[in-house]
Amino acid sequence: MWKKVFDWLDERLGLNDIYKNLLDRPEPKGNWWNTLGSASLFLFILQGVTGIFLTVYYTPSPDHAYDSIQYIMEGVAYGWLIRGIHHWGASLMVIIVFIHLLRVFVTASYKYPREMTWLIGVGLLLATLGMGFTGYLLPWNQRAYWATTVGTQIAGAVPFMGDFILKALRGGPDLSALTLQRFFAAHIWILPAALTGLVGVHLYLIIKHGESHFPTRED
Amino acid sequence: MSEVSRRDFIKVTTGIVGGIIGAAIGLPAVYYLIDPALRAGAKEAWIPIGKLENMEIGKPYPFSFTRVQVNGWERTSTSRGGFVVRNSEDPDDLFVLNSTCTHLACTVNWSENDQVFLCPCHDAKFSPQGEVLSGPPPRPLDRFTEFRITDEGALEIFYKEG
Missing domain, CATH: 2.102.10.10 (Rieske [2Fe-2S] iron-sulphur domain)
Structure with a gap:
């Protein structure tokens, strides 16, 4: 019965082909360091799911941001768990993505024909750091407020156009409701959209080129 | 008992661990979403x-x-x-x-x-x-x-x- 249903779907959707090309690819001999990309993808999805859940109760307004997070932590069933996963998952994702980059560097996997995979990966690292930076402000507590004050001030130190960058980031000369709102927009729309697109290309390139084998003495 | 191949062992283990992770996040998430509806508002x-x-x-x-x-x-x-x-x-x-x-x-x-x-x-x-x-x-x-x-x-x- 299930076989019939599956065959019917497979004939129309090509499920077996997808499985063969995506998951049943030949792999060079590797080790646990080769799993960090998958770990990054898993964390990205986990952050996406818990983040979507958090927006059910979170309010990006200076009046309510802090209170709404207090409510998530103490008022809602398992709110502490959802936010806890998002909070710790964020730090873990930055660490894993960075170690993934180190692994690719050490095994020289960024070389021909994978230069674009590497460059897009750098973009993914920057977008991940951007997620960390924008997400840090959202609790709107003292630490978040001053971390963003300092962070945007650093961006403002760029020669010539520093003042413009500072104002563009903050939505004005000072931290305000506009800052919180644009950081929220960047955190839940702009950066995730960029990340999703880049992850798609990154994965396409990995499937196209296959994974690189570790360099040998002859290399 | 028949021999379990390494491939099948990995498959089953991945399925079980994945299921546990999914349930550990999925079930609380459901409660998290419907929590306001479960509040007894009988003041x-x-x-x-x-x-x-x-x-x-x-x-x-x-x-x-x-x-x-x-x-x-x-x-x-x-x-x-x-x-x-x-x-x-x-x-x-x-x-x-x-x-x-x-x-x-x-x-x-x-x-x-x-x-x-x-x-x-x-x-x-x-x-x-x-x-x-x-x-x-x-x-x-x-x-x-x-x-x-x-x-x-x-x-x-x-x-x-x-």
Whole structure:
């Protein structure tokens, strides 16, 4: 019965082909360091799911941001768990993505024909750091407020156009409701959209080129 | 017992671990989403309406009161109201209508000219007793069935949320 249903779907959707090309690819001999990309993808999805859940109760307004997070932590069933996963998952994702980059560097996997995979990966690292930076402000507590004050001030130190960058980031000369709102927009729309697109290309390139084998003495 | 291949072992283990991770996040997530719907909102109170002597016999006496609720991180006040209709001098010979329309919860008003309750949303008419005269409402206006008269001659109704 299930076989019939599956065959019917497979004939129309090509499920077996997808499985063969995506998951049943030949792999060079590797080790646990080769799993960090998958770990990054898993964390990205986990952050996406818990983040979507958090927006059910979170309010990006200076009046309510802090209170709404207090409510998530103490008022809602398992709110502490959802936010806890998002909070710790964020730090873990930055660490894993960075170690993934180190692994690719050490095994020289960024070389021909994978230069674009590497460059897009750098973009993914920057977008991940951007997620960390924008997400840090959202609790709107003292630490978040001053971390963003300092962070945007650093961006403002760029020669010539520093003042413009500072104002563009903050939505004005000072931290305000506009800052919180644009950081929220960047955190839940702009950066995730960029990340999703880049992850798609990154994965396409990995499937196209296959994974690189570790360099040998002859290399 | 037959030999389990390494491939099958990995498959089964991945499935079980994945299932546990999925359930550990999925089940709390469901509770997280439906939590506000599970709250028992059955707060109840006696609400003072006014002195009985101020209420004319035979003429609906409008009243309103405000309930403050804590919803999440915010206090929300909701207005409720109704009409007291006295039938005779007997203090207990009265009924209290809820002014929330039974159709889609708009607030009905008393029309002195037509001697009916009018709902502005879909033009429903209710008789002074609260029965449906015309329009879409499925049942007569609700009543606050529990009320009491205090020693000072004030009318109080029993209000239960939810």
